[in-house]
Amino acid sequence: MWLLSLLPLVRLYLCGVKVLLYQLFNRSLTLPVLPKQNGRVAIVTGGTRGMGFETARHLASLGMHVVIAGNEKEEGTAAVKRIREEGGKGKAEFMFLDLTSLKSVRQFVQTFKARGLPLHVLVNNAGTMLVPETQTQDGFEFHFGLNYLGHFLLTNLLLDVLKKSGRHGCCSRVVTVSSATHYGGVMDMDDLNSKRCYNSLGAYSQSKLALVLFTYYLQEQLTASGFPVTANAVDPGMVDTALYDNLWSLAQALKKPVVKLLFRTPAEGASISIYAAAASEMEGVGGCYLYNGKKKQSSDISYDSELQAELWKKSCQLVGLQVA
Template identity: 70%
Template structure:
């Protein structure tokens, strides 16, 4: 019984990957249009020191945004800041330490950020891990769930008041969360979110990406019902040639190298849809969307299940220590 349970998530994930690669073979990558300057707007980009996060931070800085790169490596973060500043002498970009695998670190990050009195117009939940061996966060959560999902869930909730205050009905603030096509085969097991009964790195990763979509849709619904000028969208970057794939098994790594060179998107191409969601005038006042290759598209059927969204929200609040009640009063 255990073997099929372990193999099925692997097969599903690789089939999704194959479908994405076929799309990328026959379709050009979305190109970021020229956007108006965004002077005075402040953005936080998690995982902004490398890969797609770096390209996102770099582009938003070039548009005049004040960008805070949030990451768990000070060395990488400061190097990214220096590189962006060398390219854009007048750019406002900085690094602030954030470990999404630690609830304590998330609280400290938010406290420090709020203590500076800055507004917040854009939050990009970009950081993530994929196919890591079975391990836990500082707080005992399965790592994919804890870092990819619960860390961003808590961070977003703690920053909601700043986002609400910084927005207006003619200039909404924006939350952009990076998911992936793997969410289509994700199975959310509310009785075993920690994947303790039978661990599969592939299944745990897909579940975390599905959870991000469910959470984003539910949050948008609640914000809209209260009339807050905050828009929440999910982006799917496609298959991008970053070190996210470093935990692939050796045979898969050997296959991946030539395939990635031919068919994977570059980090800049992968970041293009997140940049679009963060800065495009066409996305003003638009929320609750799943964006792929610069276009709105349908996410999985499961992701639109409002009962599942609400159940996940309640359970997530309990796990990270947030009240389930009137969060909108933050």
């Protein structure tokens, strides 16, 4: 049994080494000149700090009305103040959202819809990593519940607004932040809560694989119905954010000298989300896995259409949505 628990660790550490070697020899994405986004509305989850804040900040600088969705009110207020002080033409505001609670997700959507605002960009950015075995308020494994299921429900409940807000030639966009760890992810449909053999890295990689599977299936449904909405998954690389705060002490010590040399800054990590959300080159383009400004092949299992459909159906059941 202990050997089985080591396999995901080995796969993920090898994946991490590969990413760091790439980042050692390749510069991060330099954003092209992006078109103004005046009049467009975006929601960025986890937008109070790190990559989420940098994403919200940049979209607001382009003229967007950005709703920062997060579960820390003080951080949210501070983030909005910083963006406003920069004097961009856009608008920033904070709305409370706890992705570990399906009730909170529903309340957030209800409040947002009551305002009658359009929605042109949804950035599913919030996430957690390496959390000790614990559960969300609804009893789901924490990584799976926060990183994936919360965003799955949020996206589905906002789809009608995204569809109404987009038009052909100017589509609405769903941007979902995954990770290279998805390459080592295993999707056990009979054990999505990782109860058989819990491993925080394995649980994290499963949640990131789920986000890619979800993105591809969502795009397939949107395309089949002809809706002016695109969905893409993005990979920011290894970025120096609070995600690594849960590393054990020795790993923290070993990480410090590596960070400045090899890790991306939050602004650099956010560039791929910003690109997917606003670049002219991405107009009407969906169903992609984007890394460092390029379309990249995701894991083989992520293209399994039967697994995509099965996960979608199971996810609908878990969050209480009617299966389409």
